[in-house]
Amino acid sequence: MFSIGDFARLGRVSVRMLRHYDALGLLRPARVDPATGYRSYDAAQLARLNRLIALKDLGLSLEQVGRILDEKVGTEELHGMLRLRRAELAAHVAEETARLARVEARLRMIETEGVMSTDVVIKSVPAVRLAELSATAESYESDKISPVIQPLYEELCKRLDAAGLAITGPAVAYYEQAPDGVRVHAGAPVNADPGGAYEFDLVDLPGAEQAATLIHHGPMDNADASFQRLARWIEENGYRSTGLAREVYLRYGQGAPETWVTELQETVTR
Numbered sequence: 130m131f132s133i134g135d136f137a138r139l140g141r142v143s144v145r146m147l148r149h150y151d152a153l154g155l156l157r158p159a160r161v162d163p164a165t166g167y168r169s170y171d172a173a174q175l176a177r178l179n180r181l182i183a184l185k186d187l188g189l190s191l192e193q194v195g196r197i198l199d200e201k202v203g204t205e206e207l208h209g210m211l212r213l214r215r216a217e218l219a220a221h222v223a224e225e226t227a228r229l230a231r232v233e234a235r236l237r238m239i240e241t242e243g244v245m246s247t248d249v250v251i252k253s254v255p256a257v258r259l260a261e262l263s264a265t266a267e268s269y270e271s272d273k274i275s276p277v278i279q280p281l282y283e284e285l286c287k288r289l290d291a292a293g294l295a296i297t298g299p300a301v302a303y304y305e306q307a308p309d310g311v312r313v314h315a316g317a318p319v320n321a322d323p324g325g326a327y328e329f330d331l332v333d334l335p336g337a338e339q340a341a342t343l344i345h346h347g348p349m350d351n352a353d354a355s356f357q358r359l360a361r362w363i364e365e366n367g368y369r370s371t372g373l374a375r376e377v378y379l380r381y382g383q384g385a386p387e388t389w390v391t392e393l394q395e396t397v398t399r
Contacts, residue, residue, distance in 0.1 A: 130159060136170035140178045155181055155195050180207060187214045227272055230350070249343050249362040254375070254394055256336035259301060259316030260289055260329045266311045269304070271350045274313060278302060281315035288328045294319050300378045301334065334375075337396040341368060345393055348386045349376065352393070359393055368397040 137144045150156040151168065156177055158168035177198060184194040187210060262285045266277040282300065289296065298318040305312040316332065323331055341363050345355040363370055373396040380390040 130169040130171055133168040140175055153191055155191060183211055249341050249359060251339055251341055254337040254340045257318050257334050259332045259334055260319045261314050261316035261332050262329055263312055263314045265307055265309055266313050269311055271353060275350055277313050278315050285315055285317060285329060292327055294321055302376045340394045340396045343393045345391045348389055349391060355393060359395055363395060363397055368399055371396045371398055
């Protein structure tokens with residue numbers, strides 16, 4: 130048998146915690162010396178301690194843990210509960226990591242407020258024929274757009290290959306406000322007969338005489354600051370947006386993300 134101190138060391142818990150579990154009836158000592166009150170534990174009790182700690186780490190209350198232990202949950206069932214909890218915790222960590230990235234992006238935008246952009250170029254934008262697929266995102270937030278647009282491009286590439294069509298230039302994305310969110314259009318320029326039967330839409334995207342353009346470096350997940358720099362430049366230089374914006378992916382999806390290049394285009398007028 131083991132003293133309470135040795136049992137705590139072997140079980141990787143504190144003596145105080147073992148006394149607490151004893152008081153709650155969750156893990157009684159194998160023996161209590163009637164004269165001294167010293168608690169002693171059997172090695173076999175480590176199995177119950179392991180289950181107790183695992184269930185507590187699942188987020189269950191100690192009362193719930195006690196009921197489950199008394200019902201003698203099997204090893205396989207306990208493993209299943211732990212795997213489920215692990216998946217939930219991983220999802221929570223991913224969500225909080227994404228939240229932190231959004232906070233950092235907003236901080237960068239705040240830090241650049243009042244700084245004049247000097248890298249915006251006004252130019253004409255040519256019309257382009259696009260093969261495209263569309264879907265609706267909940268909002269314009271990056272973490273809402275990315276999960277929608279990325280699968281669209283993957284599927285579009287598959288359908289273009291099946292149709293025997295080659296992409297003739299940088300991919301182009303554009304957006305429209307929809308009653309239930311934002312309509313996301315994922316397009317790629319092609320030389321295709323508009324009368325053909327395809328498993329994608331064929332759209333002639335009109336050109337524009339004037340567009341304020343800005344080169345964004347890196348993935349679009351952190352493009353919010355670039356969009357706001359472009360918006361400030363448009364206003365500060367006496368232009369007015371016509372509400373037609375495009376993203377032209379000059380170099381995207383290959384190599385290190387920090388090397389990706391996207392041209393942001395906002396059609397404008399005075």
